[in-house]
Amino acid sequence: MIIHLNGWPGVGKRTVAAVLAARLGARLIDNHLLHDVAIRCAGVDDPARWPLYETVRAAAYQVLADRPRAETFVMTNALCAGAGREREAWRQVVTLAEARAAPLVPVVLEADEAELLARVQSPERHGRKLADPKALAAMLRTDRLLKPDVPWRLDLDTTALAPTAAAAAIEAHLSALAAGGPLAPADGRHLVLVDGP
Numbered sequence: 504m505i506i507h508l509n510g511w512p513g514v515g516k517r518t519v520a521a522v523l524a525a526r527l528g529a530r531l532i533d534n535h536l537l538h539d540v541a542i543r544c545a546g547v548d549d550p551a552r553w554p555l556y557e558t559v560r561a562a563a564y565q566v567l568a569d570r571p572r573a574e575t576f577v578m579t580n581a582l583c584a585g586a587g588r589e590r591e592a593w594r595q596v597v598t599l600a601e602a603r604a605a606p607l608v609p610v611v612l613e614a615d616e617a618e619l620l621a622r623v624q625s626p627e628r629h630g631r632k633l634a635d636p637k638a639l640a641a642m643l644r645t646d647r648l649l650k651p652d653v654p655w656r657l658d659l660d661t662t663a664l665a666p667t668a669a670a671a672a673i674e675a676h677l678s679a680l681a682a683g684g685p686l687a688p689a690d691g692r693h694l695v696l697v698d699g700p
């Protein structure tokens with residue numbers, strides 16, 4: 504199984520994912536694991552960044568595709584519906600799940616705008632992640648989170664949730680899905696996105 508956490512910068516994706524992965528005994532594949540290679544080698548604004556990122560992602564996903572089928576992955580991303588590069592990133596996640604014949608459970612983490620803007624200014628983000636509240640505010644005004652239109656998607660507001668509580672809510676969602684029988688492997692349905700905000 505792959506549990507994919509998508510959300511705006513500052514929503515707590517990596518923190519929640521780390522707690523969830525520990526609870527599930529899963530492999531954590533944080534989006535910065537792949538992005539940091541390209542950013543450190545090429546720089547944030549260098550045109551070489553994106554080809555390098557795509558090369559790193561392709562190599563990493565090939566290795567992940569060949570991991571034992573019993574392994575569970577918890578993955579994170581910050582993907583917007585209006586960005587072609589980010590839609591392609593989601594397509595690559597779906598392709599990975601298909602290659603593993605694994606169920607893919609999308610989880611969309613959200614939080615109030617004021618909370619997000621406060622969180623991105625946290626000192627531990629500087630130099631590693633988006634830390635500019637004005638840049639985030641512009642993103643919030645001009646785009647929306649990518650949400651696959653599948654009934655097993657979980658939308659979770661983390662505004663007032665501690666990471667452990669958010670991870671527990673995701674785990675409860677997974678348990679409820681499992682109670683309905685085995686989930687089908689990922690397929691093209693995951694590429695159909697919710698059109699509205």
